[in-house]
Amino acid sequence: MIELQNGGVYLVNGENVIADGPDAAAQLQQAVGRSVSAEEAKKETMAYGILKAHNTSDNMDALQIKFDKLxxxxxxxxxxxxxxRASGLEKFPIPYVLTNCHNSLCAVGGTINEDDHMYGLSCAKRYGGIYVPPHQAVIHQFAREMLAGVGSMILGSDSHTRYGALGTMAMGEGGPELVKQLLSKTYDIKMPGVVAVYMTGSPVPGVGPQDVALAIIGAVFEKGYVKNKVMEFVGPGISNLSTDFRIGVDVMTTETTCLSSIxxxxxxVKGWYDEHGRSGDYRPLNPGAVAYYDGCIHVELDKIRPMxxxxxxxxxxxxxxxxxxxxDEILNDVEKRAQVSFNGQVSYDLHSKVKNGRLLVDQGVIAGCAGGGFENICDAADILRGQYIGSDDFTLSVYPASSPIYKELAANGVLADLMETGAVVKTAFCGPCFGAGDTPANGHLSIRHSTRNFPNREGSKVQEGQVAGVALMDAxxxxxxxxNQGYLTPATDFAGEYRRPVYHFDKNIYEHRVFDxxxxADESVEVRFGPNIKDWPTMSALPENLILKVVxxxxxxxxxxxxxxxxxxxxSYRSNPLRLAEFxxxxxDPLYVGRAKEVQKAQHALEEGKCAGEALPALKPVMKAIKAQFPETGHDNIGVGSTIFAVKPGDGSAREQAASCQKVLGGWANIANDYATKRYRSNLINWGMLPFLVDEGxxxxxxxxxxxxxxxxxxVETKKNxxxxxxxxPEAGTLKEFQLRLGDLTDDEREIILDGCLINYYREHKS
Structure with missing residues (x-):
């Protein structure tokens, strides 16, 4: 089904895979009549060509990327x-789309969600952007329909920014990386490795894109096989997949921890662009005659089964x-994992879901950038046609990913078919994916064609005794x-016909409603601020010496x-840094905020020219012990802040708030054995936090x-690692030595840390 190649491979004419090794040269000579070095062939990947076209430096090992769209x-x-704005923004230099698909319901916090939407609309007008109102489209579907172009690059402030199936290299990053692009700066990374995903065969009926994606994720995630690399999809099996199917696989590549995909x-794909009225954005894209990859994932599509x-x-x-x-065995394992995830605070009992020897789930959701595609919903309707979901616990919600898809489902009768089964069809919304929609009841199990099933991702609150779970499945x-009214059933059991209606895209829906x-830019437009929108608090530059408390x-x-x-x-509070940080x-760790704020008192005292020890009495014996060994240390050359330790933090969302909230609460660093994703480490750096590493053990x-x-x-200044x-x-008055590492940092990243955050960096370096 899925096989991971040990070592690199050559791909010849997009068809034949040759393992790198002693026989590779002879095989290449026979296949193409010449020898080809790995370094030469690396330049023949699709990823290399796109990155080269967007690299503004003269060094392909140290990329400085400028994206086409945001x-x-x-x-x-x-x-x-x-x-x-705080860093000097005057105009959006490239197309920047502001969608409203997460807090669309405006259900929490009074007016603050719609206030933010009005802020977004006014900024699109003032700075020259595009504004997509709530319920029109989820962020990634709009980007596919209106932004993607073969060979282009898009940067998004959402981790599932993936449009590789449409020939677009897209990356999800924390907000500060988009700020850099808005200020005409660059995205600086080392040349990433590229891994081939070589597909053969054709999926059997009932197997959908989520099944293929989950099979790949299961094979590569724990091994870190594609971490921070580009996944390049090649092989004859791709021609057996519709564009919608490819999109459904592609969006889930984020969960492998790869950097991007193509x-x-x-x-x-040409037909897809033609239907969307953007034929000019298409061109053929293929690897060169001989391309070299740092690894290869062999995917036999015909052997994949519902996952x-x-x-x-x-x-x-x-x-x-x-x-x-x-x-019994698998549910035992999940319940043990729950005890780890929830720190033993609550018990999650899945065995109670077994009825008559079968697993009975409570809820189904087909939604968002992964599940809300046209073909997913049409195939689901074919399976359900003439059936009903029942009048007991089980519920089914379907969220088409955009208004054009919704309109077509209404026009071709699929919408009516779904409603007749008892399913509820809703507007484009990302809520079920991030815990703001279709929250199950306490103890329930939800099956979802969405992107993630992390703890609390469905909306439960362990700290309040509420716990539910999500299992990911295909639509x-x-x-x-x-x-089957909630009894877990693979779609391969369906023996009926898939009608596969043709999709017709109606661009008028966007032309009549989206502000473009x-x-x-129109400088006469005033930015509209709601009362919840607050500026970032002042942040200090990195001091010479740091005292950190592990909180x-x-x-x-x-x-x-x-x-x-x-x-x-x-x-809902994301526009108010101090309010959001409380969460x-x-x-x-519910005690974290209080501990961090207590430590922060000392730093505030230093910034006001007062004694840190008076603000934080526990610091007095600590300072005494430090001064005994480092007498030059004093209030004029130290900073005091908090830090956390986590084994491998940062898997999942690109939201910068994971780092900025720590910074707002006085965090100066994270300490980890490793960082799960580049984007989380980048968020730490951009908020002036030191991404420390310690050895495992x-x-x-x-x-x-x-x-x-x-x-x-x-x-940091002298580039020490x-x-x-x-x-x-403090009781013994002693210090015990250990080593911290910083890992690779670009010169700009070092300056950002030294200045205290990206905002300070741009203030200091205004030309």
């Missing part, structure tokens, strides 16, 4: 534009058949389960950004300890 939604765009294009990702991660995958055959198997400035210690194998800053209704780690400190990092500013730090024992 896109954000209403959880992120206010903070991004506020940061850019697919070869063909007549199916399910059990709580609480998209990589916790099984075939539905395997789950049904081994219910087809969700429909088959709904037809066509790149023309949270997390030992889960991976910590998601949702655990660092919960999604759901908390996101930081609230579902993982026994920690040299514990929660509540004070740490001293002398000459940390000099270490290893930094000597100390745990402070």
């Amino acid at each position: 896109t954000s939604h209403d959880i992120t765009y206010v903070g991004i534009i506020q940061t850019a 697919w070869r294009t063909d007549d199916a 399910i990702a059990m709580p609480f991660h998209p990589s916790n995958v099984y075939t539905i058949e395997e789950l049904n055959a081994n219910l 087809r198997s969700i429909a088959a389960t709904a037809a 400035s066509h790149g023309k 949270s210690e997390i030992h889960d194998p991976v910590t998601t950004t949702d655990e660092l800053i919960p999604s759901g209704e908390t996101s 930081a780690l609230s579902r993982k 026994e920690l040299p400190f514990k929660n509540g300890d004070f740490l001293f990092v002398p000459q940390v500013r000099s270490a 290893s930094i000597t730090a100390y745990t402070v024992d």
Whole structure:
């Protein structure tokens, strides 16, 4: 089904895979009549060509990328534009789309959500952007329909910014990276590795894109096989997939922790662009005659069967058949994982869901950028036609990903078919994906064709005793389960016909409702501020010496950004940095905020020229111990702040708030064994936080300890990687040495950390 190649491979004429090794040269000679070096062939990948076309530096090993277009939604765009405004923004230099698909319901916090939407509309007018009103489209569907172009690059402030199936290299990053583009700066990264995803065969009826995606995620995630690399989809099997199917696989590549994705294009993709009235944005895209990849994922499409990702991660995958055959064993494993994820605070009982030897789920959802596509919904309707979902616990909600899709479903009768089954069809909305829509009842299990199933992602609150779970599945198997009134059923059991109606895109829906400035800024428009929209607080530059107090210690194998800053209704406060920060780690470590704010008192005292020890009495013996060994240390050359330790933080969402909330609360650093994603580490850096690393093994400190990092500013300035730090024992008056590492930092990243955050950096470097 899925096989990972050990070592690199050559792809010849897009068809034949040759493993790198002693025989590779001879095989290449026979295949193409010449020898080809790996370095030469690396330049023949599609990814290399697109990155080269967008690189503004003269060094392909150290890229400085300028994107063609930007896109954000209403959880992120206010903070991004506020940061850019504080840094000197005058006009959006490239097309910037502001969608409103996350806080569309305006259901929490009074007027603040719609206030933010009005802020977005006024900014689109003033700075020359595009504004998509609520319920019109989810961010990624609008980008596919209106922004993507073969060979182009798009940067979005959402982790699932993936349009590779349409020949567009797209990346999801934290807001500060979009700020850089708005200020005509660059996205600086090392040349990423590129991994081939070589597809053969054709999916069997009932297998959909989510099944293929989950199978790939399950094979690569824990191994880190594609971490921070580009996944390049090639092979003859691609021609057996519709464009909608490819899109459904592509959007889920985010859950592998790859950097981006790109697919070869063909007549199916050309037809997609033609239907959307954008034929000029299409061109054939293929790797060169001999392309070299750093690895290869072999995908036999015909062998994939309906999959399910059990709580609480998209990589916790099984075939539905395997789950049904081994219910007790697998449910035991999930319940054990729940105890780890929830720190034993609550019990999550899945065995109670077994009825008559079968798993009975409580809710089905087909939604968002992954599930809300036209073909997914039409196939689901075919399975459900003539059936009904029942009048008991089980419910089914369907969210088409855009108004054009919704209109076509109404025109071709699919909408009526779904409603007749008892399903509820709603407008374009990302809520079920991030905990702000279709929250299940306590103890329930939801099956969803959406992107993530992290703890609390469905909206439950463990700290209040509420717990539910999400399993990820394809729309087809969700429909088959709904037809069986909640009993878990693979779509391969459906023996009926898929009608596959033709899609017709109506561009008038957007032309009549979406505001498009066509790149023309209007300085006469005043930005509209709601009372919840606040500026970022003042942030200090990095001092010469740092005293850090560890205020949270997390030992889960991976910590998601949702655990660092919960999604759901908390996101309504994203435009108010201080208000939002109150929710930081609230579902993982409820004591974190209070501890961090207590430590922050010392830093505020220093900034006011007062004694830090008076503001934080516990600091007095710490300073005494430090001065005994470092007598030059004093209030004029130290900073005091908090830090957290997590084994591998940052999996999941690109939301910068996972880092900025820590900074607002006085955080100066994270300490980790590794960072789950580049985007989270970038968010830390852009908010002036030190992305420290410690070796795996026994920690040299514990929660509540004070740490001293002398000459940390000099270490950053002189590009040191290893930094000597100390745990402070205030009772004994002693310091114990250990090592911290910073990892690779660009020169600009070092300057951002030294200045204290990206806003300060641009203030300091205004030309």
